[in-house]
Amino acid sequence: MIRLRGITKIYRTGDVEVPALVDARLDIADGEFLAIMGPSGSGKSTLMNILGCLDRPTRGTYELDGQFVHKMSDDQLAMIRNRRIGFVFQSFNLLARLPAVEQVELPLIYRGVHNRRKLAMQALADVGLADRTHHKPTQLSGGQQQRVAIARALVTRPSIIMADEPTGMLDTKTSRDVMETFARLNAERNLTVVFVTHEPEVAAYTRRVVHIRDGRIVDDDAARAEAAGASGPASAAAPAPAQATA
Amino acid sequence: MIILDTMLIAIRALGTNKLRTGLTMLGIVIGVGAVIALIAAGQGAQKGVTERVNGLGSNLIFVRPAQTQQGGVRGQIATSLTTQDAAALNDPKLLPQVVGVTAQSNATTQAIANGVNVSTTLTAADPNYPAVRNFYPAIGRFITDQDVSSDALVTVLGSTVATELFGSPQSAMNQTVRLAFGPGGRFGFNFQVVGVMQTLGSSSSTNQDDQVFVPISTLQSRIRFLRNPLGQTNVQQITVKVAKSSQIGVTKNEITNLLLQRHGGTQDFTVLSQSDLLATANQVSRTLTILLGAIAGISLVVGGIGIMNIMLVSVTERTREIGIRKAVGARRGDILLQFVVEALIVTIAGGIIGIVIGVVAARLANGHNFGGSSAVQTVVSPLSIVAAFGVSAAIGLFFGIYPAFRASRLDPIEALRTE
Ligand SMILES: Nc1ncnc2c1ncn2[C@@H]1O[C@H](COP(=O)(O)OP(=O)(O)O)[C@@H](O)[C@H]1O
Ligand SMILES: [Mg+2]
Numbered sequence: 001m002i003r004l005r006g007i008t009k010i011y012r013t014g015d016v017e018v019p020a021l022v023d024a025r026l027d028i029a030d031g032e033f034l035a036i037m038g039p040s041g042s043g044k045s046t047l048m049n050i051l052g053c054l055d056r057p058t059r060g061t062y063e064l065d066g067q068f069v070h071k072m073s074d075d076q077l078a079m080i081r082n083r084r085i086g087f088v089f090q091s092f093n094l095l096a097r098l099p100a101v102e103q104v105e106l107p108l109i110y111r112g113v114h115n116r117r118k119l120a121m122q123a124l125a126d127v128g129l130a131d132r133t134h135h136k137p138t139q140l141s142g143g144q145q146q147r148v149a150i151a152r153a154l155v156t157r158p159s160i161i162m163a164d165e166p167t168g169m170l171d172t173k174t175s176r177d178v179m180e181t182f183a184r185l186n187a188e189r190n191l192t193v194v195f196v197t198h199e200p201e202v203a204a205y206t207r208r209v210v211h212i213r214d215g216r217i218v219d220d221d222a223a224r225a226e227a228a229g230a231s232g233p234a235s236a237a238a239p240a241p242a243q244a245t246a
Numbered sequence: 247m248i249i250l251d252t253m254l255i256a257i258r259a260l261g262t263n264k265l266r267t268g269l270t271m272l273g274i275v276i277g278v279g280a281v282i283a284l285i286a287a288g289q290g291a292q293k294g295v296t297e298r299v300n301g302l303g304s305n306l307i308f309v310r311p312a313q314t315q316q317g318g319v320r321g322q323i324a325t326s327l328t329t330q331d332a333a334a335l336n337d338p339k340l341l342p343q344v345v346g347v348t349a350q351s352n353a354t355t356q357a358i359a360n361g362v363n364v365s366t367t368l369t370a371a372d373p374n375y376p377a378v379r380n381f382y383p384a385i386g387r388f389i390t391d392q393d394v395s396s397d398a399l400v401t402v403l404g405s406t407v408a409t410e411l412f413g414s415p416q417s418a419m420n421q422t423v424r425l426a427f428g429p430g431g432r433f434g435f436n437f438q439v440v441g442v443m444q445t446l447g448s449s450s451s452t453n454q455d456d457q458v459f460v461p462i463s464t465l466q467s468r469i470r471f472l473r474n475p476l477g478q479t480n481v482q483q484i485t486v487k488v489a490k491s492s493q494i495g496v497t498k499n500e501i502t503n504l505l506l507q508r509h510g511g512t513q514d515f516t517v518l519s520q521s522d523l524l525a526t527a528n529q530v531s532r533t534l535t536i537l538l539g540a541i542a543g544i545s546l547v548v549g550g551i552g553i554m555n556i557m558l559v560s561v562t563e564r565t566r567e568i569g570i571r572k573a574v575g576a577r578r579g580d581i582l583l584q585f586v587v588e589a590l591i592v593t594i595a596g597g598i599i600g601i602v603i604g605v606v607a608a609r610l611a612n613g614h615n616f617g618g619s620s621a622v623q624t625v626v627s628p629l630s631i632v633a634a635f636g637v638s639a640a641i642g643l644f645f646g647i648y649p650a651f652r653a654s655r656l657d658p659i660e661a662l663r664t665e
Contacts, residue, residue: 054573055659075577082575093570093662097262107574109251152574 002028007060020046022215031190035203038212044196052087052162086153088163094137101133123155143174163195256588273549274596280542282604288535290623295527304491309484326514328479348374349481356431358424359411367457370465378487386441393461401437405445406455415442550641557649569661582654589646597638
């Protein structure tokens with residue numbers, strides 16, 4: 001379960017301060033499938049990086065399964081990234097020279113797991129790449145590379161998958177494959193899936209869409225549903241209720 | 247992260263740029279090889295000197311002229327010792343524990359016979375020499391009292407010189423050898439060979455077999471330009487043999503007192519025992535070893551700086567890789583370890599190769615004279631191998647840790663943004 005309160009990120013370049021994210025409030029329940037949408041430069045990646053424990057907010061609180069992430073040390077954050085969250089990037093971020101199976105083993109190395117090869121092969125099979133385990137990134141198509149990256153995110157059996165424009169570099173058909181993979185994982189394993197997209201047809205796979213503009217969350221289906229269901233607007237102090245996955 | 251995985255990752259990273267890894271390693275190989283080989287040469291020199299001094303015998307005392315500042319120009323070899331001093335030291339009434347005294351002077355000479363010309367050491371000695379030095383002729387005889395009193399033109403050859411000039415010690419007997427001195431060998435006399443010395447072997451760096459003996463009086467009286475203007479009886483060294491080495495200390499004092507008396511209270515001589523010579527010689531060769539080691543050590547440090555340079559370049563080039571590793575959960579320590587292990591593999595592998603090369607070079611150099619007069623001796627000590635290995639590992643650690651630290655501190659998002 002994720003709970004963001006007052007999350008603000010300000011980038012400082014010289015004397016100029018860029019508020020990339022302002023006072024973000026967001027609750028995500030276990031097993032949700034959620035899209036974040038917004039124009040370019042609106043702060044989507046900034047939000048994802050904070051959610052993925054890759055970056056720290058300038059201020060605000062981030063609670064993950066009851067733990068206060070914003071108070072954690074670098075190494076504790078590394079541990080969260082390693083065990084609890086799988087992150088998928090727009091540009092795949094695979095290591096140049098390694099075959100697919102070793103890419104997928106990478107998180108397991110830092111976890112000190114022993115039967116890595118078997119787990120990595122299984123994860124590749126789960127994303128439909130059982131026949132590409134020893135191909136290097138240059139020998140794989142964009143869609144296949146992204147599926148290797150998804151296998152890498154899945155191999156540690158995290159409870160949350162974060163994907164920042166995972167289909168941004170893929171064609172329509174491949175995008176559909178990737179999104180179907182996410183939808184299946186969400187349905188079969190009750191994985192929480194949070195992803196960023198520009199395209200409404202991609203967002204259509206999800207049950208909840210969060211809109212962001214100029215660093216502010218401007219429209220959130222869940223918050224709206226909650227507001228409609230309750231007698232008034234959600235109070236900032238009130239604990240978020242378990243999401244009704246409408 | 248398990249250390250084995252870290253090593254595999256490091257080896258793979260090093261393998262992707264083999265030329266660069268090889269060149270970086272070469273710096274360490276050369277440094278360690280130089281340390282091993284040069285320390286072996288220094289310690290070999292030390293061993294040679296020790297053997298040479300020990301070969302003199304432990305119950306000998308050496309009396310030599312000292313450089314004096316009063317009277318005579320400073321810097322010139324003093325000419326204070328005479329054959330009369332030697333005779334006085336041999337007087338059983340004055341020094342009863344002395345069992346033998348011999349006086350000698352040395353010069354370099356060209357020995358010429360059969361059209362062969364060899365450069366060797368001339369030792370002008372008296373008949374007591376063999377007994378005091380425990381070094382006897384194998385064939386013929388040594389210099390006699392008769393030779394000394396008549397300034398005879400007779401010579402006893404060292405076995406090496408005899409073999410070089412005449413093919414064998416036997417065929418040298420009764421032959422004539424011309425001994426020439428001075429620039430271009432302009433001054434010379436013909437000497438008759440009356441004996442050939444036993445072979446001592448050349449285990450040490452000065453070859454006792456490579457010298458020729460003539461009567462001391464012959465040198466003093468006939469070879470004018472070597473003569474001292476102040477007199478004809480000067481000697482360069484008096485060697486005193488005592489019965490037991492335990493008498494060395496007392497005898498040294500008695501010799502000093504006796505000679506002071508004879509020289510009117512002027513200490514224009516030095517009295518040294520074998521252990522005194524050893525101490526001085528060891529100090530010189532130890533300084534040499536340290537000097538050689540220090541020079542080699544500098545090249546090792548330069549190699550280490552090369553490691554640091556390459557590691558810094560490598561961290562910069564692989565920023566994105568570091569970002570990816572951090573994104574999937576590598577902690578600071580994992581990244582630090584990865585780069586330190588890379589540096590250590592380069593230096594330890596380089597160190598091992600350097601040790602092998604240094605030991606082989608030292609072995610090959612051992613016994614060669616490289617155009618010099620005496621053979622180079624090398625001693626590879628296990629300590630220097632252990633030290634070289636330790637130092638190369640320490641260099642890897644020292645010069646690898648800063649780049650590794652920089653890598654470990656990279657921010658994952660910043661690192662992923664770089665191309
Ligand atoms: N490292 C940074 N330094 C300065 N400004 C940044 C940095 N990263 C992002 N920004 C700025 O923050 C804003 C939000 O960026 P981002 O979260 O990447 O947007 P999106 O992913 O929605 O396109 C943009 O105006 C961008 O220029
Ligand atoms: Mg973005």
